[in-house]
Amino acid sequence: MKLARFSLPGEDLIRPGVITDAGIIDATSVVAPARTPQGTMETLIDNFETLRPALEGIASHGPARALEEVRLRPPIPRPGKVMCCIANYWEHAQREARPLNMFLKNPDAVVGPGDTIHLPNYTVPWMFMHEAELAIVLKGPAHKVAQSDWRSAVFGYTGMMDITGRGEGRSTWGRGTWLGKSFDTFLPIGPCITTADEIEDPNDLWVQFWNDGQLRHNYNTDDMEHRVPELIEFASRTLTLRSGDLICCGTNHEGLGPVQDGETVEILIHGIGRMALKVEDPLKRTWERGIYMGQDSVNHEAVRRNRPQEAHLLRETTHS
Amino acid sequence: VKFVLFDRGGSPPSYGVLTEAGIVSLEGVLEGETPQEMLEQLIDGFDTLRSRLDGLGTAASIALSEARLLAPVPWPGKIVTTTAVYAPGAADRRPQLLATLKSAESVTGPGGTVRLPDVDASWQFVPNASLGLVMRGPSKNVAAEAWRSAVFGYTCTIDVMPHPVTRSGADQTVDHPPPPSGQPFGRDLWFAKADTLGPIGPCIVTIDELPEPRGARVRSWQNGVPAQDFLIGDASYSIPEQVEFVTTVMTLRSGDVVTCGTSPEGQRPLADGDRVEVEIDGVGRLAVDVVALVRSAA
Numbered sequence: 001m002k003l004a005r006f007s008l009p010g011e012d013l014i015r016p017g018v019i020t021d022a023g024i025i026d027a028t029s030v031v032a033p034a035r036t037p038q039g040t041m042e043t044l045i046d047n048f049e050t051l052r053p054a055l056e057g058i059a060s061h062g063p064a065r066a067l068e069e070v071r072l073r074p075p076i077p078r079p080g081k082v083m084c085c086i087a088n089y090w091e092h093a094q095r096e097a098r099p100l101n102m103f104l105k106n107p108d109a110v111v112g113p114g115d116t117i118h119l120p121n122y123t124v125p126w127m128f129m130h131e132a133e134l135a136i137v138l139k140g141p142a143h144k145v146a147q148s149d150w151r152s153a154v155f156g157y158t159g160m161m162d163i164t165g166r167g168e169g170r171s172t173w174g175r176g177t178w179l180g181k182s183f184d185t186f187l188p189i190g191p192c193i194t195t196a197d198e199i200e201d202p203n204d205l206w207v208q209f210w211n212d213g214q215l216r217h218n219y220n221t222d223d224m225e226h227r228v229p230e231l232i233e234f235a236s237r238t239l240t241l242r243s244g245d246l247i248c249c250g251t252n253h254e255g256l257g258p259v260q261d262g263e264t265v266e267i268l269i270h271g272i273g274r275m276a277l278k279v280e281d282p283l284k285r286t287w288e289r290g291i292y293m294g295q296d297s298v299n300h301e302a303v304r305r306n307r308p309q310e311a312h313l314l315r316e317t318t319h320s
Numbered sequence: 321v322k323f324v325l326f327d328r329g330g331s332p333p334s335y336g337v338l339t340e341a342g343i344v345s346l347e348g349v350l351e352g353e354t355p356q357e358m359l360e361q362l363i364d365g366f367d368t369l370r371s372r373l374d375g376l377g378t379a380a381s382i383a384l385s386e387a388r389l390l391a392p393v394p395w396p397g398k399i400v401t402t403t404a405v406y407a408p409g410a411a412d413r414r415p416q417l418l419a420t421l422k423s424a425e426s427v428t429g430p431g432g433t434v435r436l437p438d439v440d441a442s443w444q445f446v447p448n449a450s451l452g453l454v455m456r457g458p459s460k461n462v463a464a465e466a467w468r469s470a471v472f473g474y475t476c477t478i479d480v481m482p483h484p485v486t487r488s489g490a491d492q493t494v495d496h497p498p499p500p501s502g503q504p505f506g507r508d509l510w511f512a513k514a515d516t517l518g519p520i521g522p523c524i525v526t527i528d529e530l531p532e533p534r535g536a537r538v539r540s541w542q543n544g545v546p547a548q549d550f551l552i553g554d555a556s557y558s559i560p561e562q563v564e565f566v567t568t569v570m571t572l573r574s575g576d577v578v579t580c581g582t583s584p585e586g587q588r589p590l591a592d593g594d595r596v597e598v599e600i601d602g603v604g605r606l607a608v609d610v611v612a613l614v615r616s617a618a
Contacts, residue, residue, distance in 0.1 A: 081423045081424075081425070101510055104420075104513055106570050107397070107398065174418045175418075177419060179418050179569060182569060183570065238437060238511050238514045
């Protein structure tokens with residue numbers, strides 16, 4: 001099932017909804033509002049098996065609106081924690097696995113479909129970049145989850161852009177702190193949550209990302225260095241995972257590129273959905289458009305150009 | 321005003337005002353389903369509530385011995401730890417200020433237990449005493465000179481941070497002093513985010529009681545032996561500059577916590593059964609106990 005939050009034109013009210021092939025169906029009659037928007041989603045996650053028959057009922061019988069007629073909102077409005085993998089894709093290179101590591105991203109930075117990413121009025125980072133990622137929507141409380149039991153802590157999946165300020169090259173600004181990833185509005189998530197039962201293998205999903213129509217990221221999650229069961233085990237060994245928390249699986253950096261004023265960025269995870277946002281920069285900074293090809297780029301063409309001695313390590317890229 | 325969160329005999333947690341006579345309960349004064357919601361209401365409505373607080377009197381106060389104090393910020397939306405360092409002259413040779421995030425899972429309260437995570441023996445943990453700011457928001461792009469508008473009050477915090485063992489395992493020496501990179505302990509490590517590694521308490525002192533914190537002294541003890549001892553005025557970046565910096569990056573909300581960095585001198589690696597105490601002039605003293613889980617074979 002695809003669960004979303006949406007508002008109608010001219011309305012501030014945000015409603016829960018179910019997305020089907022016919023459009024989006026209002027689930028207000030099934031999903032009781034909690035005191036906070038995030039609380040509503042956490043309650044839905046905790047009670048999903050009980051609510052499922054009623055949700056399936058409205059999904060097949062309720063009146064559907066075309067997605068174009070509504071405004072989708074971030075499906076998780078204010079996660080308690082956003083745990084993000086550092087690196088975590090092979091990027092089609094033959095080498096030893098790097099140790100799994102994570103950082104925390106500002107959970108107040110959430111924005112959603114149709115919203116705007118605001119680059120900060122702050123000039124210390126030299127560039128701002130996009131990263132397109134699969135995000136796991138968690139079900140908790142879960143602590144010390146064994147890899148074999150990983151599905152017990154997973155409610156579903158959504159798309160995520162890990163917008164990042166860079167210090168030098170493609171290294172995150174604020175070396176050693178990951179602070180460059182925590183500016184306000186740097187956490188677009190959506191367009192919906194696809195529940196776990198619809199995704200047999202989260203390590204077989206096709207992720208695409210465009211900037212003003214130019215394809216940048218284009219990878220399959222089968223290239224993940226540490227796979228979803230291991231991510232669940234790793235994160236839950238350190239922190240208690242709660243319903244509505246997110247684990248972002250990292251990106252394949254081959255398609256990294258700058259985001260700048262006036263652009264539209266769009267992510268599509270096949271089986272989850274598509275989400276587009278605008279970018280605004282009060283300082284109107286400009287960078288060369290296109291995939292980042294700097295000295296430390298892992299884009300294959302950039303590797304052949306900048307570090308020919310590593311070219312023999314590259315493997316063929318497959319996408320879908 | 322000093323606010324505490326407390327319970328007694330299994331009663332639900334309640335905020336109270338700490339006075340010479342004990343705790344004056346605010347039960348029924350604050351609404352909210354969770355203690356953190358009550359705190360946010362207290363922060364946002366403080367100017368209005370203040371006159372009611374004056375009228376409460378102390379007749380019905382509860383003796384401290386009858387109450388159990390809890391973390392006064394029980395479930396902060398964000399905990400932002402700055403890399404400010406405290407040493408005489410630190411402001412003259414300061415690198416870029418930075419900050420890292422912890423989550424509410426880090427919180428433990430007065431008398432609480434810090435559970436050191438089970439990591440390999442190449443890591444040890446040190447307790448960093450820090451001044452904690454309890455924020456009022458939403459606050460974004462706050463100029464240094466307006467920093468008080470974004471701060472509700474102060475508390476004591478301990479950032480329990482991993483640190484690499486740099487000599488033989490038997491020699492439990494911390495690799496001091498820190499590099500002059502502005503990152504006292506090098507890297508933002510995932511297991512620094514572990515449950516219970518961020519004690520907070522014992523109370524929140526409203527900013528009007530300490531409008532200029534430069535003179536405040538921060539001291540800590542490990543098993544009763546003095547450890548850290550520094551002055552807020554010796555910061556590489558002043559508290560106003562720290563507020564300006566953090567709100568340049570992100571919006572701070574009522575009930576968020578900023579921990580204002582620490583001194584590189586004096587803290588020692590923690591072991592099972594240790595007791596750590598932190599005292600800040602005008603704020604109070606926070607004590608916690610340490611439990612170390614069995615270390616995995618390295």
